[in-house]
Amino acid sequence: MERIRNFCIIAHIDHGKSTLADRLLHTTGTITDRELQEQTLDDMDLERERGITIKSHAIQMRHTAEDGHEYTLNLIDTPGHVDFSYEVSRSIAACEGALLIVDATQGIEAQTISNLYLALEHDLEIIPVLNKMDLDSADPEGVSDQIIDLIGCTQEDIIPASGKTGMGVDDILRAIVNKVPAPKGDPNAPLQAMVFDSVFNSFRGIIAYIRVLNGTLKKGETVQFMATKKEYDADEIGILGLDLKPQKELKAGNVGYVISGIKNAREVKVGDTLTLKNNPCSVAVKGFEDVKPMVFAGIYPVDTEDYEELRASMEKLQLNDASLVFEPESSAALGFGFRCGFLGMLHMEIIQERLEREFDMTVITTVPNVSYHAFTKAGDKLIVNNPSDLPDANKLDYVEEPFIKAQVITKSEYIGAVMSLCIEKRGILLNQVYLTADRVEMTFSMPLGEIVFDFYDKLKSVSRGYASFDYFPDEYKQSNLVKLDILLNGDQVDALSALIHRDNAFELGKKICLKLKELIPRQQFMIALQAAIGAKIIARETIKPVRKDVTAKCYGGDITRKRKLLEKQKKGKKRMRQVGNVEVPQSAFLAVLKLD
Amino acid sequence: MFSLYFHIPFCRKACHYCDFHFSTKLTSVDEMVVAMARELALRAPEWTALGTPSTVYFGGGTPSVLAPDQIAFLLSAVRRQFPDSTFDEVTLEANPDDLDTERLEGWRAAGVDRLSVGVQTFDDAALEWMGRTHSGDDAARALERAAAAGFERMTLDLMYGLPGRSLGGWERDLARALELPINHLSAYLLTVEPRTALGVRVAKGLEQEAPEAAVEAAYSALCEQLSVKGWDHYEVSNFALPGGHAVHNARYWRGVPYLGIGPGAHGFNGTDRYANRPNNPLYLKALADARSTDALPAEWDRLTATDRYNEALMTGLRTAQGLDLNALEVGFGRRPDVDEAREWGDAVSRGRLVPEGGRWRIPESQWLIGDAIASAFFAIQD
Ligand SMILES: Nc1nc2c(ncn2[C@@H]2O[C@H](COP(=O)(O)OP(=O)(O)OP(=O)(O)O)[C@@H](O)[C@H]2O)c(=O)[nH]1
Ligand code: SF4
Ligand SMILES: [Mg+2]
Helix, strand or coil, X not given: CCCEEEEEEEECCCCCHHHHHHHHHHHCCCCCCCCCCCCCCCCCHHHHHHCCCCCCEEEEEEEECCCCCEEEEEEEECCCCHHHHHHHHHHHHCCCEEEEEEECCCCCCHHHHHHHHHXXXXXXXXXXXXXXXXXXXXXXXXXXHHHHHHHCCCHHHCEECCCCCCCCHHHHHHHHHHHCCCCCCCCCCCCEEEEEEEEEECCCEEEEEEEEEECEEECCCEEEECCCCCEEECCEEEEECCCEEEECEEECCCEEEEECCCXXXXXXXXXXXXXXCCCCCCCCCCCCCCCCCCEEEEEEECCHHHHHHHHHHHHHHHHHCXXXXXXXXXXXXXXXXXXXXXXXXXXXXHHHHHHHHHHCCCEEECCCECCEEEEECCCCEEEECCHHXXXXXXXXXXXXXEEEEEEEEEEHHHHHHHHHHHHHCCXXXXXXXXXXXXXXXXXXXXXXXXXXXXXXXXXXXXXXCCEEEEEEEEEEEEECEEEEEEEECCEECHHHCEEEEHHHHHHHHHHXXXXXXXXXXXXXXXXXXXXXXXXXXXXXXXXCCCCCCCCCCCCCHHHHHHHHHHXXXXXXXXXXXXXXXXEEEHHHHHHHHHCX | XXXXXXXXXXXXXXXXXXXXXXXXXXXXXXXXXXXXXXXXXXXXXXXXXXCCEEEEEEEXXXXXXXXXXXXXXXXXXXXXXXXXXXXXXXXXXXXXXXXXXHHHHHHHHHCCCEEEEEEECCCHHHHHXXXXXXXXXXXXXXXXXXXXXXXXXXXXXXXXXXXXXXXXXHHHHHHHHHHCCCCEEEEEECCCCCCCHHHHHHHCCCCCXXXXXXXXXXXXXXXXXXXXXXXXXXXXCEEECCCCCCHHHHHHHCCCCEEEXXXXXXXXXXXXXXXXXXXXXXXXXXXXXXCCHHHCCEEEEECCHHHXXXXXXXXXXXXXXXXXXXXXXXXXXCCHHHHCHHHHHHHHHCCCCEEECCEEECCHHHHHHHHHHHHCCCCCCC
16 A cells, blocks of 8 residues: 555646646556557547546556556546546545646646645645746746745755656656655455546546555445445446446445446435445545536526437436436427536537437527525525526516636736626626736625626636636625516517626627627518616617528529539538527527627 | 430530530530431430330530431430330520520431420520620520421520629510510529539639529519419419420429439439439540440439328428329328328418418519428438
8 A cells, every 4th residue: 555646737728737737648648659649538529529527537657666666547528628627626535645737838827736736635735836838938946936835845845847858757757756755555354436527428427536545345345325325236346447347346535446236326425425234334434525516507408309418428428427417398488308517618618519429419508697695675595597487577576696716827017807797797806816926816796697608708808818817606695686588579588588787788789699699690571679677678689580591593504503502501401499489599698698 | 215415515505503514625526416316326225114215305515516316316315225116395495695596407307396495584694694605696586596497396594693684674584585486485493513614703702692582583583574464383483385395304393204314314214213324535435345235324312102102292392283192192001191190281371381272382572492492391311
């Protein structure tokens, strides 16, 4: 056990965690030249395409250190995006050390700080790594100063490295062996293992990833999950290479997996403690808090007949992604669908994309919103996850919305721009600290609902990319919110309703109408677009009907050519949703997110 | 019975709006005519089962670049391959520049009995803008000469929806056309095709398509003036006086098979369609030593029943005769009023479809959006 090191790689998004992981895997001979690709561990199609990590990935390496001994190094690569920070917390719980990667061209950013704090909370040994040193724009002195300030280390502790050239990899391996403490635990005590992740495999069922804290797990033993009390046979146990590597036993200190024929994701709770039925341990390890969805939106099949298929698809997706929650709902405009909870906007986008790709479902995602608390005059408190569920004005007393603490780190020259953006988004500046002479951390109190709209994109653009952002849920506060409705040809489309602050209503109503006008294709008849608050129309646009679209010449070869063209157009329409007689494309339902 | 189409892939000059297949290198015309006769000979055996060609259409391009003896050569090639054929109609498309009396008489003697003259407009400024090589008066005089040479069946092409053209200008075009000795008129809405000089100008923002309101006004004027004078608006873009209806073209819309000859020509044998590659040198080279139809530079498109159903809907609704729903049901086992009941009901309630003589048609006033109306009933295969 003294030759085991468990560590994770944490950083702000895109600072090079997965690329550096490639170098470690390659140098230790864990993967061959042939198996090596860019960000080898990002094995989901979506991860590869978007170039980001969505899920944590654990892998075991063997490394002969300078002392001549072979060490077992369990590495967990984590995602950097805020939406997936719960993945980071789980990974941290299985480790004794963390590589804190900082991009030498960017410096410390919002998730560098938040992920560092998560690691410190668990007493992990932090190994700071200054990455992307191969780039000309690297600023080792400046960024080192930031790191020293942040974690109180010395210059010598910081390892200059490059995931591109392999610079610093040996130093990193040496630091892992020498600085990360070996796991503690007693291999002879009753089994106590923590489930830190689980994945669904359509052939093998649920694969639970565990960190053995005490005791030893042998293949075939009957195990029990302490929270669910369910018992299973450990049909297969092993360690995590690039593939699963079956073993006869897993001892205290190690990281590995268990397969026990479980098909239903709900039976395995991440954070649960695994023990032996015949020789149980006395205490469970501290589990994780349930991840709370931050953003809600309806997901509906484009074709109403696909509702049941959509349900089946979402259930399967949930096996893979336990952070997705959903319940059935119905909409006057869209029929039957599901109200889903997501970790953030990226998560929402990814779920929609996975439904389309992996399950071939064409879906409409409605305007996202946060979870509101509505208080009625009768004194009841209702949780409102869908603007349509807001009680009538005459029954409603007031509404509370969730606020967050938002941390923005930017260069000092963008303070003004960031400040006015945050104020425009109803933010209040709570604190402002200079991290270095020209880097500032600003803390705002802001309604979460404003982040859901176009905050990220705007922040990026006002700061020319030099601002990073992180947030934590804070308290609920009363707000002057109104329900903005959108009417198509006089009929209200519930799926387009949003709760917004009264002060922004006029402007937003106008912008939404304009955007919809751009997104809804002209049809054979006129379409009136209106934005309303209650009975009051606050904005109006008209989509003029198509007045000419006939082929002039249609002889011989024109016929097939034209038919194919029209068929293609009609297929495109199948991706649209009929609301009344108006064909509305998927994108229109998210129009409010893309206002200028 | 089937139709026969010769695609003559030459023009003297490229018009700015046109994306048809043609070459302005006229040096290979003689060689081309021989090659087309060869293609006909190669394809003929596969068509005898369908009977004989009942109409012949020389289209293009500019078929009037062919001398009378070349037309005669091709028509005699047809008679050699299909000895018993009698033609209901032999049409030649012509540009006004080519219509001198000698040629006109020669073509008539060769068997051409109908002329389709590309006039487009009588407005010289607009002709210049289009890149045409003749004036409005040239065109008018050419038609008079053709009548004098004995052509009784003549049609001309006009174009509306030109950028910047006034309604008055268009009405003058119509009035002038109706004074000429024609019994058929095709009025085409200008389509801006991407791969043309005009398409490029529009894409670059140097020119703008005519506003829809102007197009609608031009279309209404067209329908009104012709109906007052007793013309039958029998297809989206086609009008005829009694007895003047185009025979060959109307058969396309009824799904009659057609044998297409020449580079860029299409053929349809009743189930499948082929398209000869639109490339003159390639065509000439292939035909120089082709021994069978396999050697022809053609691509086949196998039409499914759904494809043919959609084509029947599309072409049927382009005609004043409209659709016979029972016939569709017998032929394809589906009918739009049942299989696309919601769209059908919607179109009927909006007056986009009207019953007439046991059939359904798009009323004249709605034809400008005919593609949208028809394609709403398409059957789509996943
Ligand atoms: N020049 C240079 N580029 C690097 C280096 N490390 C990573 N990159 C590039 O930076 C981008 C992000 O790298 P990743 O390894 O995916 O970053 P990550 O931290 O895993 O990103 P997330 O998992 O999405 O948070 C990619 O385009 C890499 O090619 C480096 O050392 N030098
Ligand atoms: S319009 Fe006629 S003459 Fe002009 S380029 Fe096209 S085919 Fe040739
Ligand atoms: Mg990554």
